[in-house]
Amino acid sequence: MISVKNLVKQYPDKKALDDVSVTFKAEETTAIVGPSGSGKSTLLWALNLLEHPTSGQLQIDDLTVDFEKSLSNQEVLELRQKTATVFQEKALFTHLNVLHNLTEGPVKVQKKSKQDAEQQAFDLLKQFDMEELADRYPYQLSGGQQQRVAILRALAMQPKYLLLDEPTSALDPELEAQVLRVLKDLAKKDTSMVVVTHNMAFAEQVADQVVFIDGGKVGYAGETEGFFHSDNERIKKFLGAMSF
Ligand SMILES: Nc1ncnc2c1ncn2[C@@H]1O[C@H](COP(=O)(O)OP(=O)(O)OP(=O)(O)O)[C@@H](O)[C@H]1O
Ligand SMILES: [Mg+2]
Structure with a gap:
């Protein structure tokens, strides 16, 4: 399990993450969704320490770090060995x-x-x-x-955990479908995955859990089904704006 508590990422002129607490379960696929600029990549990158939040805690299985304290090289190494990251391009x-x-x-x-x-x-x-x-x-x-x-x-x-930041956004639809098939296969094999995606059809079909990040805050975290059938006005508006 990967868990973050009270994560804050403060840029001089912008709070990219504002008190984010969320858990990503092992052997499940979690889709991180939300508008552009809402903090999805900042959250994902905090999980592999490519991003150093201003405050908050990160726990991966039995390892815990507090971002307000400086991390030892050993801690960084041990945490990084738990995850592997796939970026959008030039990978x-x-x-x-x-x-x-x-x-x-x-x-x-x-x-x-x-x-x-x-x-x-x-x-x-x-x-x-x-x-x-x-x-x-x-x-x-x-x-x-x-x-x-x-x-x-x-x-x-x-x-143990595969992290992906919009792994298909640089691809045309046909190539995107090839990559999504690989991710679907992995999800079926109970791979532990956290995927930032703009592809709502993929999220709906493949994710076990959805985390909706909106303006740096968690707007929803829970079962995929509940997200796509939510009565929440903000979620309905977001989904309505995404054509899928
Ligand atoms: N180095 C930086 N300095 C100041 N603001 C930043 C910096 N990096 C990111 N931000 C801001 O933090 C916010 C969150 O950025 P982030 O990249 O996490 O968004 P995102 O949800 O991944 O967006 P997208 O869907 O477009 O990839 C944005 O408003 C962005 O402009
Ligand atoms: Mg991003």
Whole structure:
């Protein structure tokens, strides 16, 4: 379980997160949704410490940190090992082929043997029907293929939690569908995922939980069904503005 309590992110002229407390359950998919600029990325990035909130606490399983205190390198390292993040674009090492993109982290960071890392990489590629891409370089891949490899690269680190920040927003609808299929497969396998998404159809179909961030505050946190059938005027207005 990942849990944040009373998170505040104060920029000089803007409070990006305003007392956010929310729990992301293990083995479930949580969609973070909300208007542009509402604080979704700021929240997601606090979970892997790419963002350092002004105050509040973060707990991942048995590890807890308080953002008002300075974190030790050890704490940062241990927390980061729990998660892996997939960004919107430019997610791959351009000078490495697909296989090496998938083995770089396990070999360099986790000190796995090259042989074990390659075996794991091939297993992952096979699992998602992408074996034929192993020798290609990122520039030889479509956007959708690149993004799927980026997801596998995150999985190759065997993180407990997979964090994704709008993993399909740079893609056209057809490529987006390919990436969403991979995420649906992962969700079915009870992967613990937190996905920031603008794709409400995807959120409705795949997420177990929805967190709605609105103006830096939590506007809803709970079952997906309850969000999409909410009577709350603000939520109804948001969903009405999203065509899906
Ligand atoms: N470095 C910064 N300095 C000042 N304000 C910032 C900074 N970074 C982000 N913000 C502001 O914080 C708010 C939250 O930003 P954030 O990136 O979390 O939004 P978001 O919900 O992910 O938006 P989007 O859907 O457009 O990606 C925004 O209003 C943004 O302008
Ligand atoms: Mg964002």
